[in-house]
Amino acid sequence: MEQRVLGSTGVAIPVVGQGTWQMEIDDEAACIDAIRRGIDAGMTHIDTAEMYGSGAVEALVGKAIAGRRDEVFLASKVLPSNASYSGTIAACERSLEQLRTDRLDLYLLHWPGQHPLEETFRAFKDLRAQGKIRYFGVSNFDQAELSKAIAIAGAREIACNQVLYHLLERSIEHRVLPLCERHGIAVVAYSPFGSGRFPAPGSTAGRVLASIAAAHHVTPRQIALRFLLRRQPTFVIPKAASAAHALDNAAAGDLRLSNEDVARLETAFPLGRDRGVLPTL
Numbered sequence: 001m002e003q004r005v006l007g008s009t010g011v012a013i014p015v016v017g018q019g020t021w022q023m024e025i026d027d028e029a030a031c032i033d034a035i036r037r038g039i040d041a042g043m044t045h046i047d048t049a050e051m052y053g054s055g056a057v058e059a060l061v062g063k064a065i066a067g068r069r070d071e072v073f074l075a076s077k078v079l080p081s082n083a084s085y086s087g088t089i090a091a092c093e094r095s096l097e098q099l100r101t102d103r104l105d106l107y108l109l110h111w112p113g114q115h116p117l118e119e120t121f122r123a124f125k126d127l128r129a130q131g132k133i134r135y136f137g138v139s140n141f142d143q144a145e146l147s148k149a150i151a152i153a154g155a156r157e158i159a160c161n162q163v164l165y166h167l168l169e170r171s172i173e174h175r176v177l178p179l180c181e182r183h184g185i186a187v188v189a190y191s192p193f194g195s196g197r198f199p200a201p202g203s204t205a206g207r208v209l210a211s212i213a214a215a216h217h218v219t220p221r222q223i224a225l226r227f228l229l230r231r232q233p234t235f236v237i238p239k240a241a242s243a244a245h246a247l248d249n250a251a252a253g254d255l256r257l258s259n260e261d262v263a264r265l266e267t268a269f270p271l272g273r274d275r276g277v278l279p280t281l
């Protein structure tokens with residue numbers, strides 16, 4: 001599994017991690033098995049949030065990583081409605097309890113909200129000083145919001161911006177990704193399979209994807225993940241509710257695409273024009 005340094009943290013983590021959204025509606029034992037087998041395969045970055053199943057998914061993740069906490073790079077997120085100074089501290093304490101751990105490796109503001117960023121970041125820095133989180137970042141921040149966040153948090157403080165990024169939704173490449181590159185901020189691509197919008201195998205673009213996958217003797221999903229990883233600051237966090245899917249995704253971590261493969265995918269899944277807004281789920 002290829003590792004990359006996450007933004008300005010100096011910490012190397014796997015390029016392919018594990019998402020957990022909506023696991024509360026999947027089979028719990030299968031999800032726990034998927035997460036554990038995923039960790040075995042090197043997908044040690046696990047992404048969750050207090051929002052997911054209103055804490056139920058954090059509890060599931062806590063079970064999955066029991067006894068293996070030190071192997072894992074654990075990320076969770078505070079809801080914007082909780083992101084006042086005291087609300088952020090309390091939300092983090094709740095997440096630690098659900099996850100049955102004493103620290104988060106990464107703590108994100110889930111999306112921009114009403115509470116002043118000054119308060120949220122002050123709470124993040126105090127949590128960091130207390131050893132309850134190691135790094136902090138943001139999610140769903142467009143270029144203007146991210147610029148403001150950098151000005152408030154300080155240079156090299158924001159570890160990552162977690163944003164929507166998949167073959168059919170490449171908008172971040174217009175401005176958000178370049179801004180992150182300039183500031184040494186990692187881009188964590190969420191819903192890398194489009195959260196149910198994966199290219200249909202019979203579509204023109206789907207056939208391009210399939211032919212590249214066949215040439216590499218891998219699955220189209222692995223090609224899709226590797227395409228998203230072609231620029232340095234990027235990481236992906238596909239969600240899998242079965243060990244088979246988790247292991248399939250982990251294998252993308254060692255795949256290499258040729259320049260020609262990338263060019264064919266760029267053409268088949270065009271960037272499109274800059275609509276000036278950051279798409280979210």
Ligand code: NAP
Binds near residue numbers: 110140245246281
């Ligand atoms: P996704 O990862 O784009 O797609 C998940 C879907 O792909 C599931 O239906 C899954 O099926 C299927 N799948 C996974 N691996 C597969 C494989 N190898 N072969 C075939 N099918 C496969 O969707 P997502 O959950 O929306 O996004 C990933 C993660 O990003 C989330 O879980 C969450 O952690 C994060 N996220 C963050 C935000 C945010 O606002 N920050 C928003 C959305 C998501 P099974 O479940 O049956 O395995």
